[in-house]
Amino acid sequence: MPERQAVVVGAGIGGLTAAIALHRRGWHVTVCERAPELPITGAGIGLAPNALRALGTIGIDAAHAVGSAVPATMGLRRSDGRWLTRTDTADMAARYGVPPIAVPRSALTAALAAALPPEAIRYGTAVTAVDDAAGRPTVRTADGPDLSADLVVAADGIHSPLRRVYFPAHPGLHYIGETAWRTIVDAPDLRIPAMSETWGRGERFGVTPLSDGRYYLYATAIVPVGTRSADPRAELRRRFGSWHDPIPALLDRVGRLDPADVLQNDLHDLAAPLPRLHHGRIAWVGDAAHAMAPNLGQGGCQAIEDAVVLAHLLPAGDGDDGSDSVPAALVAYTAARRDRTDALRVRARRAGRLGSLRNPLVAAARDLAIRATPARLALRGMDDLFNGFRLPG
Structure with missing residues (x-):
């Protein structure tokens, strides 16, 4: 056949x-x-x-x-750096294989x-x-x-x-009311040991270590659909530059990127x-x-x-x-x-x-x-x- x-x-x-x-x-x-x-x-x-x-x-x-x-570890933080919840990835591996x-x-x-x-x-x-x-x-x-x-x-x-x-x-x-920025930065000197998401008021910032040693960064904010800034790097610094370490240092690396390397998409489901x-x-x-x-x-x-x-x-x-x-x-x-x-x-x-x-x-x-x-x-x-x-x- x-x-x-x-x-x-x-x-x-x-x-x-x-x-x-x-x-x-x-x-x-x-x-x-x-x-x-x-x-x-x-x-x-x-x-x-x-x-x-x-x-x-x-x-x-x-x-x-x-x-x-x-x-x-993985967990959630406040914008001042305090952990809201944190889980050891070893515990996750034990539970889920x-x-x-x-x-x-x-x-x-x-x-x-x-x-x-x-x-x-x-x-x-x-x-x-x-x-x-x-x-x-x-x-x-x-x-x-x-x-x-x-x-x-x-x-x-x-x-x-x-x-x-x-x-x-x-x-x-359906537009869920938020826009998101995403990028990858190379920052081996920072030695960030945790995958984290930080919650502010209507804004979030995520830091994820990648398999190749770089860091995947994402951020969200509640804005009208279609909202764009002239320079996404400056917009991220304006919104998140005063948040806890290592976010300011990571934003310094973002500032060295080409603006086109910072993706922005309105979020829909x-x-x-x-x-x-x-x-x-x-x-x-x-x-x-x-x-x-x-x-x-x-x-x-x-x-x-x-x-x-x-x-x-x-x-x-x-x-x-x-x-x-x-x-x-x-x-x-x-x-x-x-x-x-x-x-x-x-x-x-x-x-x-x-x-x-x-x-x-x-x-x-x-x-x-x-x-x-x-x-x-x-x-x-x-x-x-x-x-x-x-x-x-």
């Missing part, structure tokens, strides 16, 4: 993971990426234990592929792309439409021949054109869940399926889970059970993934609201409640995130 054909739209983390998982299930996979080369979006990405386990099920050892630098790691996003996408046959990824190939009306999808591209497939994986990002086409009644994206994560023989993964705020660090992790579960449920690419099993597998995919990802979408939105409180009295009460929560209970509250990945039986 000929190999089943899959076309993946988008070479981000979810799309590449889906391509690897399907390839290892015996499918012939073509990844269509509109960028002329491997896209590098974002700056750093955290891989929580659930994502690391999911990657492991398809033979990807992320720590080996892109390096691992595990900070001694592996500690979380953070890596440059470009290194992760390069490692995933390298796990595919070189001819599998077609750069500079923009998908203009997917016709799923005849029972076997036809993928139309701007500059090449049409592609016929048994399956299309829509990994086309938060603004997913395919989502808009196939779910026209869906309300689309889906206004409501999709009615399902498939249509016919098209399956949505990652931000295209369930865009969520970054407050739990689970956006990329859930894209990885999606991809692995999807491939697990589909028939083998060289099997003899007939292609009619593909639609049923996609129904099972929606059943396996929709509730979990939507619950995390809602939880991430709520976590953002908690972290961005501006009323000083309410924020003080929040801080007291967090400090009063025993570390073991705070860690247990992550069980559904970090132990939530399951391959359907």
